[in-house]
Every structure is written in C-alpha cells, then in structure tokens.
Amino acid sequence: MFGFLRDNVWSPLAGAVLSQPYDGYAVYLLDVLIKIIVVVACVLFTFAYTTYAERKVSAWIQLRIGPNRVGVFGFRMFGLAQPVADGIKAIFKEIIIPTRASKLLFVLAPILALGPAFAAWAVIPFNDVMVLADINAGLLYIIAMTSLAVYGIIIAGWASNSKYAFLGSLRSAAQIVSYEISMGFALVCVLVAAGSLNLGDIVNAQSGKYGFLNWYWLPLLPMFYVYFVSGLAETNRLPFDVVEGESEIVAGFHVEYSGIAFATFFIAEYTNMILISILTSILFLGGWLSPFQGIPVVGAPSIFWLLGKTALFLFLFLWIRWTFPRYRYDQIMRLGWKVFLPITIVWVVVTSVMVVAKVPPWFS
Amino acid sequence: MIEQTVFYFFAGLLLLAATMVITVKNPVHAALSLVLAFFCSAAIWLLLQAEFLAIVLILVYVGAVMVLFLFVIMMLDINLTVLREGFSRFLPVGISVAVLMAVSMGLVITSGRFTTGGNYEALKHAADYSNTRELGIALFTDYLYPFEIAGAILLLAIVAAISLTLRKRPDTKTPKVEKQVAVHRAGHVRLVRMEAEKE
C-alpha cells in the first residue's frame, strides 16, 4: 500500500509541486511522514476503541451494560461515539499544575510517556512489505523504546510534588526495571530461535507446513507466557498495577494530572498495550502467517491474521484486568526476580541447545 | 548534506546537555540532562551506522542505569549549598586538571592515528550488513577471553553487592513465602464433628 502511494501519488505530486527529481529527499521525507501519520492514526483509532472495548468488556463481565448513550445525530449505535466524547471532554478540561511542582517536567512527563510508545511502532511490520523502517536491529530497538516508557512515569511522579504520585513513580521504576530483564531474556530466546533481530525475518522464520505448530509459541512456550505476563507488568496493568493502586495511593503517578495531560498518559498506556499484543503475535504466534498454512485460501498469509491475533491478546488484557485481584508489591518483585528471571535464563540455554541440535520442525 | 545537518544538530545538543549536567542546580534536572546527552550520542552513533551500539547505549544506560540513578537521586534530600561550598576553593585545581585533560585529548586527536587518510566519510556497509552479527563474532572469537573475564566481574559484582546489603532483620514482617506455601491443612484446621442439634 505504501509503495503504491509513493510511486503513484506522492512522487508525481511532489514532482509537480516542488519540481524535485523523482526520489529526492523531499519525496522521501514526505513519504516517511505520510507513513508515520498513517501508522499513528491507526494506532490512535485502535486506542480509542480499546477504551470503548474496555468499558464494554468490563460491563459484560460485571453484568452491566456499559456506555450505550453517545451517538451521532440522535443515533445511539451502542454508544460507539463515546471515545470521541471522552476526547473532546479531555481537551477542554483545565490542566491544573500543583503548587511548587516542577512546571517544565510536569508538562514534559506526559510527552515523554507518549513519545517512546509511538516510536516503537516504527519497526512493527504489518505484513511482508508493510513496515515503516525495516531495520536489522528491530527487536533491539523495540526493547530500547519500551525501556524508555518508565521515564514519563517517574518524572510525572517526581514533578507533581505529591507524595502519592512520588510513591507511585518509585514503585513503577523498580517494577519496570525488574520485568524488563525477563522480557529482554524472552526476546533473546526469540532472537536465538530465529537467528535474526529483524521482526519480518522472525515472522518468516516461523513459516512452515505445519501451520500454527510451526510458530514459536510451542518451542518457546514458557517464554511466550513470561513475555505476555511481563508485558502486563510493563504496562502497569492489573494484576500488576500497584503503580496506580487506587486503594493505596489514590491514582499513583498521575494523581495530579487532569485534562489532556492525563489523557496523554492514558493514550500511552493503551498504546503500549496494543504494542505488547501485536509483538506477542509477531514473535510467538507467527504474525501475519495463517494457522492453516498449506490449505488454499485460508492458508494465505494476511494482515488480517495479525490483526485478529492482536485483538485476541488485547481482549486477554481486558479479561485479566477484570478478573484478577492486584498483586502485593513484594509478590510482584518475587515473581519477577525469583520466578521469571531464572526460567528465562534456563530457557535461553534450552533454546540454544534446540537450535544447535536442529530440532524439527522449528529449527531444521 | 542532510547527514551533516543531523550530526551538527545532535552534536550541538550533546554539548549543551553535557554542560547542563554540571551547571544546573537541581540534581534531577542534571540526571535528565545526562539522559539527553546519552540520547544524542546514540543518535551520532546511528549516523555512523553503529546501530547496535547506539541502541544498546539507550537500552542499558538510558533504560536501566539512569532510571536507577534517578530513583536514588529522587529519594535523597541533597543539600546543594553544602555541596557548593568549596567551589571557589577547588576551582584552580579543577581548572588545571581540565586543561591537562584537554591538552592530552587534543594530542590524541591530532596524533594522526584517528584520521582516515583525508577521507572523512564514515564507512558504508551493504544493506544486509549486520552490526550485531559482526560484534558478536568479534566478541566470541578474538575477544573471548576478555569477554569471559567481564562476565566474571559481573558475577563478582552481584556477589559483592548482595553480601554487603543482604542482612537478616528479625524485626521486619516480611512474609516467608516458603513457609506460606508449605502450610498444610493439618496444622491449621481442625474438623469437628458435631451432631445436628434439635430443640
């Protein structure tokens, strides 16, 4: 799609307007810019309707109805316009800066939370060719970007000049750094298995005649689990949401935020959720590959498989949130350091052995 | 041209951030400036096509080390006036050390070892050239021995840190997980058989 747009729309357009040669920098930049806008728009759209889904799913789990009022021109449409209304409300609310808060950092924090969340999307492939930046070290880049997410949170907590916010940010710093390690090791397993850091190559390495049995969820089963659960912890979702911990520290790091500044944290959290979901699909569930590889029609790889798998994990995020109680803080730390970390380290060795021994059908 | 612009942008920002690290009053701001400085140097490495080093710099220093730094700085109540007391007294020493460093660095740079024979272009690699792979090969062949020693140093650091900080404190109420898990019904629940009472 991108290639088509570049060749047939932007390039001639740019050529006409700027009288530049066909593949000059201007065209290149414009092309990249358009791609970025498309990806961000899609992510924001998904974000908006994930919030809607969250409310609907929670309502369904709790035998309620959920938002069903807001519509367009009198048509209710199951409340589908709710996210739009929420957005408008957030934009028009006042951003209150607490007394003696560090103003610059207070305003900077939401941006720092949002920036890496979007930046990580640069290397996510949507199918064989549809990727913004097809770089060699894609997986590393993802780890680096997700590791930056913590800055928004700790700066927000510190700049707020509030003890609850500060407690939340300290918890977050410790928690995210702890789970990042097991997450990183889980990714090392994938890297060893696929022999590449490029996400597209990782997906293609999972292709094979056995369909879904060829995907890495099977040889890397513990890592699949560890990665997703660590993802829950990284995004501060329940059952690991001590960072917000409503019952203990009100709302944690964003207790002092209001209006669009608060909404920005919200966007960052959901964007990270979507990112973790799509990454889990790509790394362990064969991305855009069909589970029925080899069978005509349904066996063809397609972006819809990827979106379907992502939606599955997103639903899992919501389901877990409304089902499990919150972990106690020391239990979170114990799980991260004493359970996940040893498992992942052992599995790095196991994976290496499997790769060296060329265990079929994954590594032959 | 574009590459040069990007380079000068990040190099300038790097210098600015590095200066801020030592000039700003608030230690948290200083730490954040350091983060910015790391970020800019990573960007410069990217320009040199050293993507592995660039990303690892961000991952390790920005993503982990500086977070822990911030963690500690935020919890400390640093009294800056005390820290700044000896500033003018130690200034001459500081300046002389700085001059010495600058001179020796200048000598290194002008020694003729770091030029590429008049061609100042960074090395260009083929598109499928993987920095990560090349580094990995170097680390596990020519530099295997130093690499393993570095591993031993990290292990030692863990042992040292734990042995210095871990202590058994009888007064804390930390739950003993192994005891909690090992609980059996027999020790805690007594089944009492009672006849239904009738009035």
Add this chain to the structure above:
Amino acid sequence: MTLTTELALLAPEIALLIMTSIVLVVDSLYDNPDRVLTYKLSQLALIITTGLVLLQFPEVSTHIMSGHFVSDPMSAILKIVLGLMTLIVFFYSYDYLLEHELLKGEYFILMLFAVLGMQIMISANSLLTVYLGLELLSLALYAMVAMNRTSAVATEAAMKYFVLGALASGMLLYGISMLYGVSGTLELPALATYLGAQTEANLLLVFGLVFIVVGLAFKLGAVPFHMWVPDVYQGSPTSVTLFIGTAPKIAAFAMAIRLLADGLQPLAGDWQGMLIVLAVLSMAGGNLIAISQSNIKRMLAYSTIAHVGFLMLGLISANQTGYASAMFYVIVYTLMSMGSFGMVILLGRNGHEADNLDDFKGLAERSPWFAFIMLILMFSMAGVPPFIGFWAKWFVIKEVIAAGHLWVAALAVIFSVVGAYYYLRIVKLMFFDKPVQMTAIKSSQEMRMVLSLNGLAILILGFMPGFLMTLCIEAMGF
C-alpha cells in the same frame, strides 16, 4: 595452536572460576554450620588451580587467546606463590573470622574471585586483560574491606579504598586509552614493537606513560599516592588486611612487569626517572612515618609503603636481573608480611583486636616460641642478616648500584637503617617489657603450626637465598 591446547593452558583459571561458582552455589544452598564446607571447598579450589599450574609448568612463553593471555615461567611461578600464599591466608583467617563473628561464606568466595583476578593479571598479555584482571581483584577487595558493616572504621576504610581505587583505575584506563590511541594495538608485545620502531619522542606517549605509572603507584601504594594504605590496613578486619597486604602485592608486581617491561620497555628511559622519584619518596615517607605509629596494623601499613619503594628500586635498572631481584623482593616481602599479620591475628582474642603495640609487650613471657617467631619476622623485615629480608634488600641494592644510581642506593641503605628502629622496637617490647596482661594465647593447632612454619621458612630461606633467586632469574627468561 588448537583450541584444546589453548584451553589446557587456561586450565588453572577455568578450574578456579568453575570451583568458585560451585562454592557459591554450595554455600547459598547448603546451610553448613560455621561454613566449614565452604572453607574446605575454597581451599580445594586453590589446591586444584595451583596443582594445574604445577602440572604444566611452561618452559617457553606462549601467547594464546588471540594474544590476550600469556603463559611463561614467570606467570607460573607467581601463580604458584599466589596460590600457596592465599592458602595460608585462608588458614589464618578462618579462626579470626569465626571469633569476630564476621564469618560469611561470601568472604571465601570474594577471596577466590580476587585470586582469579590476580591470576588474570599475572598472565595478562594485553592492556585489556591487565585492566579487567585488576578490576576483578579490586572489586573483590573493596567488598571484603566493607564486609564488617557494623564498624564505622571499616566502612570509612572501604569508602576511601573504593573512591581512590576507582580514581586509580580511571587514571590507568586513561593512560591505556592514550597508548591505544597512539599505537592502535592492545597487545603488549605488539605495543613494544611499535614503540621500538618509533624514532622520535612522542609527547602523547609520555602523557600516557605518566597516567599508567600513576595508576600503578596508586595500586602499589607508593608515596605520594599512598593515602589509602594506612586507613585501609587499619580499618579492615585483620584477616582482610592480611590478604590485602600479601597476595595483591604479587599481582601488582606482575602488573608492573607486564606493563613496564613487556609493553613499555622501549620507554624505559622515561619511566625509570619516575620510578626513582616514587621509590625514594616511598622509602623516606614510609619509614619515617612508621616510627610514630602506635597501632601495629598502621605501622605495618607504612612499612609496606617503604617496602614498595624497595620493590620499585628493583625495577629501575630495567633489565632482566633487576626484574628478578624485584620478584625476589616481592615474594620475600609477602612471606614476611603474612607472618606479621598472622601474629596480630594470633594475639587477638574474643572480640578484641591485638592491633596495639602494647599488646606485644612481654610476649616473651607469655609465649617464648611465638616471641621468637615474631623476632625472626621483625629482623627479616628490618633487613638483618642472615634472614631472607636481608638478601632481598641486598639483591635490589646491588642492582641499583649496577645500574649506576649510587646515591639512590645510599638513600636506600640509610632509610633501611631508619626503618630498623621501629622493627627492633617491637623486639624490645616483646623481650624487655612487662606484659600488660597474662592471658594465654588461644588458637587452633593448625594456625600455630602454619605460623611457625611461616617464620621458620624465613629463617631457613635466609641460609639459602640462591635457590629462590635462581628461580626468579629463570622466570625472567635466563
């Protein structure tokens, strides 16, 4: 050179690392009372690694691991000495740690790591491995000094050691980076070849050299970079002082030889001058300040500084026999230093450190045998013939005269006479003063035996210095 032969030459280091890991796992999983198992296993580790060095004693110098590791007679001899010394340190420390309630499994593990670091330094053939080995050693030592958490003195000592040590490492690294910047190589022989081919003086090289010598002087504890030595010696638990005062000196000597002789020999003209200044200052500073000390650990610290000065004298002639005399000196010095700190440990009682000079008063009445051992140690330290300490000084001064630095030799003699005062004062305290208390010396049988052997070795070696000297000269490639 096939992989198997390379690994065979590396076997001592590999075995030590594996054993250390095993000890670590056993110690944390198996709750053995009084850490007896940890202690025994650690000793076994040292015996195995020393045995492996002995098994393949090299005749020639072999460079393996892409030139990062060298196996030569000097490395083998130093590793054997190192292993034996550490073994004795283990003997001395166990009871002490038990008595002072400092016994932790980590103590032995850190010590094994330190030994590994020293082995790496001894066999280092590139700037990179020198530095990494040094870091491995230093990190273990910092932690060992800080181990006694409840003692404010120990914490202060650890802090000073850590900050100054990190500074010294930084200096060394800065110097290394300059040398690398100029020569473009990390390997020491290649560096020497490059430097040998340089015809004109390069200011940058001298800069790099200065930083390296400063880093070395810091680690050796030479004046004016000696500030940490007295505080660390006094502040640490005596068993740690014992370790710091002995084995790392061997490693520091090896590092000096590797850097200065293997790598920077062509620059000898530049570093000889620096070493002369450092050596003379150390001998003067160490011996003079030691006189006014009332704490024996502090006094021995200043005496170490003075001995380091002598050690450096051996290096300034910059030829093989000079290096051999320095090697002789360092081995002899560690033997004497170990005995002296062993005595301090022996005299200590429950919770009490016998680190005051008064504790030695009238030792002859309490235990004539150990007073005699201490007498041997002190005479040897002072350089009284026929003890081995005399020969060490003799060989070094002979080399200095041969190199043509007559006035340096004269100063060395003068300062050793000055130094004799405070060593002999201890002998006077032991034999001619009334004891402050008459409690019997309480210690294990092994401790007494090893300490006696330690003292007698100094006496016996004194009658046959030729044997050890031949070994040293052989090590230096003659």
